[in-house]
Amino acid sequence: MKRLLPDVMQIPNKVIPMTQEELLPYEGIASPGSTNSYQRKVGTLMYAAVMTRPDIAFASSRLARFNQNPGPLHHKAADRVLWYLLQTRGHSLEFGSEPGSEEDGLQVASDASFGDNSLDRRSSQAFTMRLFGGITSWKANKQDTVTTSTTEAELLALSQAAKEALFASRLLSAMKIDLSAPTARRGTAQPSRVTIECDNKQTIRLVKEELIKLRTKLRHVDIHNHWLRQEITQGRIDVVYTSSAQLLADGFTKALPSDKFELFMQRLRLADLSEKLVMNRRRELEEEL
DSSP: OGGGSOSOOOOOSSOOSOOSSOOOOOSSOOOHHHHHHHHHHHHHHHHHHHHTOGGGHHHHHHHHTTSSSOOHHHHHHHHHHHHHHHHTTTEEEOOOOOTTSGGGSOEEEEEEETTOOTTTOOOEEEEEEEETTEEEEEEEEEOSSOOSSHHHHHHHHHHHHHHHHHHHHHHHHHTTEETTSSSOEESSOOOOOEEEEESOHHHHHHHHOSSOOOOOSOHHHHHHHHHHHHHHHTTSEEEEEOOTTTOGGGGGSSOOOHHHHHHHHHHHTEEEOHHHHHHHHHHHHHHHO
């Protein structure tokens, strides 16, 4: 990671991955060397974001949109995230919950940021999945189509989360892990209903109440709406309201200020385990002697 960073960087010691300033397309033409260097940086970030570092999922997704023609500001933004990873390289995901508690089961959340990409006005979306007290799956990406309202954007995000949640539920069932039991146990488990958190009340009403209909000219959005209603009616999923401040997926759709980012890190259960790792290594060396 260090070899990808420039020798001189004007970045403070403690940083958040990305500022709230919008990144715009580069108006010049990037050289092949600049493009190659940028793509190597983004590739490094994407690997970390997908595998073990959900805290940089939004930043890496946003940076990847400029892979074809990166400018100096894009390099600077990528360097910032690399430096952040270097400063927090001891951070690891933690798992563990009280048996039978709400955190012990499968927790899913979805969110969308309507029309936040000024170039094409496509919305950002995300989902998160937690199991046994820790985050196990997450994704931050740009929607494939332009929507015309917050509700439509939230519906597409909710549909993505629901499909991932149903897959996870069936996988756990195939492994005979019963999440509906007081404590998760192995046995003859059937897929249980999965609850998905959403911070848009209108979206929840659309998929749960019979009298409310979606008014949209986008056929595929209407199809997602009817599919969600079907899955709820058949008891496979449920959708509940959670405020944006408490919704874990919210941190995957936008750059957060430093105070909110600290809370986001706590909710992700990304803790600095560097001291523990050093202590364990010392103990191992002492035992070998």
